[in-house]
Amino acid sequence: MGCVIEAMGLVKAFGGRRVVDGVSFSAGVGFTALMGPNGAGKTTTLSMVVGALRPDGGSVRVCGFDMWGRDGLRARRLLGYAPQDMPFKDKLSGYENLVWVGLIKGLGLFEAGREARRLLEEVGLYEHGGKRVALYSGGMRRKLAVAAALLGNPEALVLDEPTSGLDPVARADLWDLLAKVGRGRAVLFTTHMAEEAQRRADFVVIMHEGRVVAAGRPGELVAKYAPNPRVLVYADGAMGVEVEGARPREVGPGVYEYEVADASLWIPKLAEAYLRAGAKVWRIETREPGLEEVFFALTGRRL
């Protein structure tokens, strides 16, 4: 069955304004993304999930233990948390920082040292363990934060914007690591990048203005909420050609977009229609909709 992180009706208000308003979701073994734009309430929700911020309403259970009830300590013991900017002490080495976090998590000094060495090896920072964290790159800091979250061998991992600010190479590198360490664990992460949620998450919870607007597997969400695929025709010598009732939209000079139900059927039809109209067709491509389009369809806003 594995560990499940459950949020039920979470509510949080600051200054009379509800920034999280009845958020419920469930994150089982695998990767669950809490996706939404900045200000959607993702980090506030996460803070309540990890026990750092007391909810005004609702409850959180981690592996069946009530985070804000009597089982709070057990729930926290089963959970590893990496905030967006882990408060590492810059003048301490990576190893020393991990030992510090290990002690916070209740490991003994020797155990924390042993775990720190093991995790440095696991996240690929063993050679840099003795270096001051101030000298770490952004990617190395994130890896160290993951190592810190893994201290105490938690069953659930909560990661706040784990890849924000990283370049594509470092991001891919970090996801390789997360895929490795997340195996068999419930991993809940926040992101404002639809592409990341779509590629990396098994389950996506879409948040907007403090509420959950949709939740499900990425494919299901796309199938349910996203508009039809688009076909783009790059052509010279003809204005957009209307084909079997499908009207073109000029999205650039000589670039015409068609919204169609099945792109594979429409590509030959469009090519033929343009050639018949005497146009020179340079290229035809399809654009499959993703979670970005799902979010737009649900909220009328871009991520």
Next chain:
Amino acid sequence: MSQVLAETYLFLKGFWRYRETLFWVVVFPALLVALFILIFGSPERSISLNVAAVDLDGGPLASALLKALNSTGVAKVRLAQAGDAARLVANGTYDAVLVVPAGFTENLTQARRAVAYLYYYADPNWGGVARGVVYGVVEEFSASVAKYAVNFTPAPFRPYVEFVAQPISLREAPVEPKLGPGGLALFHVVSVIGVQTLFIGLFTGINIVIERRRDRTLALLLSSPMKSYHIFLGDTLAAAVAVGISAAAVLAVGYTLGADYGAISPGQAAAAALLLAAGLLSTIGIGLLLAPLARTPEAAAAMANGVAFPLMFLGGLAVPQWMIPEWLRIVPMALPLSWCLNGVRAMFLYGYGPLEALSQAAPGAAAGLALYAVGAFVYRRLLHRAQESP
């Protein structure tokens, strides 16, 4: 060049906008200089010596001498028992004791030289001041007696008689403190440890929550399997270790500069550690009581400094309490750390036993523990508030 000026520009632009800057640049030095002038600026008001007199004569001139000593406004003369002079100075009861022997008045009225004895604490600090004050009064008194006698001398001899006349001979008997010449250095060692305890405790108490909110460590701690008192006790322990390291450094420097630890027994050292621990808890408690008033770590630091610096002097930690005007001595009386430090001084400087010192400092230590307990309550509220908003 513009880069060099950039910081100055920023400072001047922000000067009136940041209260912390305004405080540190204007208010704090103003307060400090006011305090210094108030306490040390005027000797008549600032020095209050504890002088005893043993009047074995009982005659009018002996009384007149003691009256003259009292009228300085600096020395408060109390009459002590005969024969106790050296002991009373050695154990710190009095800064100086003037003994006027029997026959003092008779000698002076019969044109014979009279003798008085002065016992004072043998150090250049307050013992030296006490000696100087008493010496000055006796000299002046002696001169006025001589002048009276010179008036009866034939005119041609007067200058010579005036030159040699010294009707009162003051014989000095410096009394060594029980710990020997290392005593004064030891006084300062204890003082500096006390000051460190004050600063470390106050900063720990004030910053225990607010600094962690700033550096985001609090979220990490709250999401970890820790109970709230773990953070509290952890910080107390860290503060104790900091005081311990600080004390070790101070002791080492004191040793190289002549502080004498030879007479300190293990029992006294253990009692001193206990008293310092109680003092530290009291200052953490004070810091926690102030913590709700600080909205930012900068404000907390300003507040801690603003409280600690005056207390360093007014609390009798860095300066002897006799230097504090009598009306301000309520401050060390109300400061638990001061009681604890006095207990340490009683052992290290005056040779009190551990139990004697502990019982002397017990009211202050108990008040310190009570402050810490109240501080723990405040801490819980602060932490609860921190969990309510990020």
